Amino acid sequence: MPIKFGTDGWRDIIAEDFTYENVRRVARAHAQALRAAGGNSVVVGFDTRFQGANFARVAAEALAESGLNVLLAREFLPTPALSFAVVHHRAAGGVMITASHNPPLYSGYKIKGAYGGSATPALVAEVERALAQPQAYDGPPGTVQSFDIRGAYYAGLDRQLDLETLRGYRGTVIHDAMGGAAGGWLTGYARHAGLNLDLRELHGQPDPMFYGVNPEPIPQNLAGLMAALSAETGTALGVVTDGDGDRVGAVTAGGHFFNSHQIFAVLLRHLHGRGLRGRVVKTVSGSRVIELLAGRLGLDLLETPVGFKYITDAFLEGQQDEARAVLMGGEESGGLGMGAHIPERDGLLNSLLLLEAVAASGRSLDELFAQIEAEVGFRHHYDRGDLHLSAGFDKNALLKEARGYTEVAGHPVEGIKTTDGVKLLLAGGASAMFRASGTEPVVRVYVEAQSPEAVQAILNEATRRVLALDTVQPA
Missing domain, CATH: 3.30.310.50 (Alpha-D-phosphohexomutase, C-terminal domain)
Structure with missing residues (x-):
């Protein structure tokens, strides 16, 4: 059975092509590529999908049998936390067992680089070559140990946020985790950071069937959140994270969907207002508003193909050359990354930054975006x-x-x-x-x-x- 990699790893239907044996094949190829580059360790995580923990165990065992020392997550965790763990533990790479926003029948094998972000096209190509030309490994096996990254990840979020502003917000926030891996992580962070807001959870319990929808933060999947916000007013908002917690969506007071292009624009304007600078990176499917806003703010804009791995390339270039440093990068699907954080989409960080933008301005997301439309002269x-x-x-x-x-x-x-x-x-x-x-x-x-x-x-x-x-x- 040919295993085909898409824009962010390999995904297939559970039990049809996404099987224990095929996960072993991919893990061995991944190990072969990492060893060839001098790597000796890898971090493995999983989301709330069916058999996620077992697929992660199988991957960890295959990676260890292929000579790598493996850190295996104790429980489900969001993809950005897994990527953060790769950097925190100085591993050669990472694996996230997830199909992200795909239907519940799917699972997947996401590959993360040592830098804590989506695999670059070059890294994926190395794994594909190893799949086509596997080499037997006859060296000593590695080890498998468990890890918990929550505390360190929360401390990492602290460094990206204006905690004083967040602690001053007294409004309502509803987090719809869609039954996915970010369930409980936002409320956990609020306790950690001492936020005194009305934070409610919706679909926070893990559900392999994602409460009957595909775990993608788009309007047709958010009836419950829209209903919960329909009676709210003012600066109340709802934030949504997808199946593995790397994408973000939003709903405003009155139950109005706030799309990913609007989120990108509001966060860009907010970060610029905090004094942060750098290139803006967007996929070609992104809004014209982003182009116009970047120009108005005097920021360079780079446009890439669809797929966060291309944005990751830009992040990595910026790490090597300060003149090309990235302020933020994002795609139409709600995946946004911040240059000062890891080069990865992070639905939890972006949810908190949206709240920060509202708290700092005293305005709703709708009002903030309307101001941007007026500034750039384009109705989106x-x-x-x-x-x-x-x-x-x-x-x-x-x-x-x-x-x-x-x-x-x-x-x-x-x-x-x-x-x-x-x-x-x-x-x-x-x-x-x-x-x-x-x-x-x-x-x-x-x-x-x-x-x-x-x-x-x-x-x-x-x-x-x-x-x-x-x-x-x-x-």
């Missing part, structure tokens, strides 16, 4: 469609055709970006982006415009064009 509206197509769908044919479009729903095409997929730059600052999944028969369509009506018209037309090309019938 956005939607995304995930189109599930037949297994034989010709994704390359779609992308070729999209490059030839001259208009979409009456909006003329003024430019094209092919950084990842095809992004059409439309009149009036609107855009429509087509991107095919590398692992599933799925095409994602991302649309941004200055009115909800324009977004819907563009998304409907783009969707129709994609579906019209799906002429392959299932067998």
